[in-house]
Amino acid sequence: MSKILIIDDEEDLVTLLKDSLENRGHTVFTAYNGLGGIEKSEEQPEIIVLDIMMPDMDGYEVCRNIRDRVQCPIIFLSAKQSEMDKIKGFALGGDDYIIKPFSIKELMARIDAHLRREKRAIFLNEAGKRVLLNFKNLTIDLKAREVHINNIAVILTKKEFNIIQLLSLHPGQIFSKEQIYEKIWGYDAEGDSSTVTEHVKKIRAKFSEIDSGTQYISTAWGIGYRWEKIK
Incomplete structure (x- = not known):
């Protein structure tokens, strides 16, 4: 299946997402902070699920650091709901933006949709x-x-x-x-x-x-x- 990277400082959420994706046959890499996420991005995942509000380095900065080296879709997760927050995420290279709390089914559906698009010839x-x-x-x-x-x-x-x-x-x-x-x-x-x-x-x-x-x-x-x- 696909290689997926999850970067989020909420360990319970990461575990839930990892289990859900692995049950679908995906290979999942995880990181609990921005620096770890940048390091794991070297695995060249096919999609990245990236939290914005992390303590040491926020998701915006992570995206800015990895975007030139990673071509896959990036889905932002965030409790921030303002239009400007979303625009900033897209401007930095994000492909999708999901507001917390969210439905696991919806996130899985969006991941599937992005992966299908990436399978163009x-x-x-x-x-x-x-x-x-x-x-x-x-x-x-x-x-x-x-x-x-x-x-x-x-x-x-x-x-x-x-x-x-x-x-x-x-x-x-x-x-x-x-x-x-x-x-x-x-x-x-x-x-x-x-x-x-x-x-x-x-x-x-x-x-x-x-x-x-x-x-x-x-x-x-x-x-x-x-x-x-x-x-």
């Missing part, structure tokens, strides 16, 4: 690294640095492909314009995040010329952009 090379990513009519060849829609090649600049690669390797994750600019252009580059807006606009236009009915890159208003999880 992904081809691997001999080293086990992703080579082709498929999203509905669009295919990304990471090795050849090519994008095809309906088997038609999309002509892209180096920076445009780099943006597509960054977003598509983390579908559903919101990246701010500043994050994209720093990752693609570098910290010392001359310019600002408005450059990202222009590049995304050009990418969308090129996609639309071939497939005008599908939105692959969506805007998270006031935050940045995300690659849509579509099959």
Whole structure:
């Protein structure tokens, strides 16, 4: 089945979730604090259930630390109910947000849903690294640095492909314009995040010329952009 990491300082809850997931055939790793969670994330789980309110390092900080190294969905658990708390979680790379107390059945259903989405067609090379990513009519060849829609090649600049690669390797994750600019252009580059807006606009236009009915890159208003999880 799947490898799942639970990070929460409530030991009774962790035990309950671990037993429930193992009964479904999953392999479960556990951590009771942020530092332990960061260490266990090196196991490359297929989904992470992450509590926000922990004493030494909160879930937001854990997510910020691991998001660039871990591609799997992250489900936040929290007693915090405000809209801003949820937006912060999504902006940092969370994929879902469940408010405590919650139904175990609902959490299991959401975990199952995220795992199903992650099983989209992904081809691997001999080293086990992703080579082709498929999203509905669009295919990304990471090795050849090519994008095809309906088997038609999309002509892209180096920076445009780099943006597509960054977003598509983390579908559903919101990246701010500043994050994209720093990752693609570098910290010392001359310019600002408005450059990202222009590049995304050009990418969308090129996609639309071939497939005008599908939105692959969506805007998270006031935050940045995300690659849509579509099959």
